[in-house]
Amino acid sequence: MDDYNFEKLSKENKVFAIIATAGEGAFPKNSINFWKSLSDTSLPSDHLKNVEYAVFGLGDSSYK
Numbered sequence: 001m002d003d004y005n006f007e008k009l010s011k012e013n014k015v016f017a018i019i020a021t022a023g024e025g026a027f028p029k030n031s032i033n034f035w036k037s038l039s040d041t042s043l044p045s046d047h048l049k050n051v052e053y054a055v056f057g058l059g060d061s062s063y064k
Contacts, residue, residue, distance in 0.1 A: 001031035
């Protein structure tokens with residue numbers, strides 16, 4: 001996910017993210033910068049208003 005140009009996200013029509021957690025439910029190393037960009041509190045509240053998105057997260061139920 002970190003290879004994706006985050007600046008383009010608000011111009012996308014549809015976004016699908018399929019993510020598997022790592023270790024004890026942590027973000028995979030290749031998505032940490034993307035998450036930091038998405039969590040930036042300086043982004044306008046309507047940053048993704050025109051983007052339809054779905055997230056499918058995979059995890060391991062054997063972890064607490």
